[in-house]
Amino acid sequence: MxxxxxxxxxxxxxxxxxxxxxxxxxxxxxxxxxxxxxxxxxxxxxxxxxxxxxxxxxxxxxxxxxxxxxxxxxxxxxxxMGYVPEDQGIFAQLTVEENMKVAMRKETTEALERQEYVLNLFPDLKKFWKKAGGNLSGGQKQMLAMARAFVNDSxxxxxxxxxxxxxxxxxxxxxxxxxxxxxxxxxxxxxxxxxxxxxxxxxxxxxxxxxxxxxxxxxxxxxxxxxxxxxxxxx
CATH class of the missing domain: 3.40.50.300 (P-loop containing nucleotide triphosphate hydrolases)
Incomplete structure (x- = not known):
């Protein structure tokens, strides 16, 4: 390889x-x-x-x-290259949906497909789509941080x-x-x-x-x- x-x-x-x-x-x-x-x-x-x-x-x-x-x-x-820092690096005041939109450079068909893929990996993010990032549990914040890094063609x-x-x-x-x-x-x-x-x-x-x-x-x-x-x- x-x-x-x-x-x-x-x-x-x-x-x-x-x-x-x-x-x-x-x-x-x-x-x-x-x-x-x-x-x-x-x-x-x-x-x-x-x-x-x-x-x-x-x-x-x-x-x-x-x-x-x-x-x-x-x-x-x-x-x-995508980066998920130790402190997760999400926007606490923005909803899960808004966090994902900010991370997505362009709402291309490919980016939306990648978003759907990663949301299937982390169903909690779908469940709390309108919830502020700062109100998520530690595990959910980690999932959101990983989803944000993945949504572009990294x-x-x-x-x-x-x-x-x-x-x-x-x-x-x-x-x-x-x-x-x-x-x-x-x-x-x-x-x-x-x-x-x-x-x-x-x-x-x-x-x-x-x-x-x-x-x-x-x-x-x-x-x-x-x-x-x-x-x-x-x-």
Missing amino acids: ESLLKLHNIQTHIGQYHILQGIQFEAKEGEVSVLLGRNGAGKTTTLKTIMGLTPATSGSITFQNQAIENKPTYEIAKHG KLLLIDEPSKGLAPIVVEKVMEAIMEMKKRTTIVLVEQNFFMASKIGDTFTLIDDGRTVHTGSMNQLISDDELKHKYLGIG
Whole structure:
């Protein structure tokens, strides 16, 4: 499979702090690539750097064979990349319907079809179509954030900790939705819940102290107790 996204030796500074100190991995088309590591390892900053929110100070990022490391966020999004931040990034004062309309760049036939598809994945959003985003439950807000990112023709979705703070039954729904979305897009996922990551990930990248320390197939990580214990504190 062809690599849709490639990061090579990414260095990122935030103020005086050198946060990313050599991140590299590839996301292949049609796969779920999971970024794993302890809290503070640099996973969220990696997603923000890909999206141009915390620009890389050196290194290269290519998306669909185009260099994007120096592009503004809106241009990266227009190239076909969607982003679901850890804080979900929905509009609390707008209804579910209005949130979806704002996310949809143009109400094309294709965009409306994608909206219908994602609403079938998340029937709660249909149910609360006229409800303000701020009045949704945590799980429903996460569903709305994912639906907003998916509704455009996103070739790649970056999803940051979708299971955080959610009840197990809701985590199960989110897992199922990501596995379904994978049929139509490529996903880079940051996830602390290793059970969830191991069920839906095809490949993994372990990040420690701002550096890529290991990459491979998810099956390889599942069977490597030493690696899980050293970098994730499990197993």
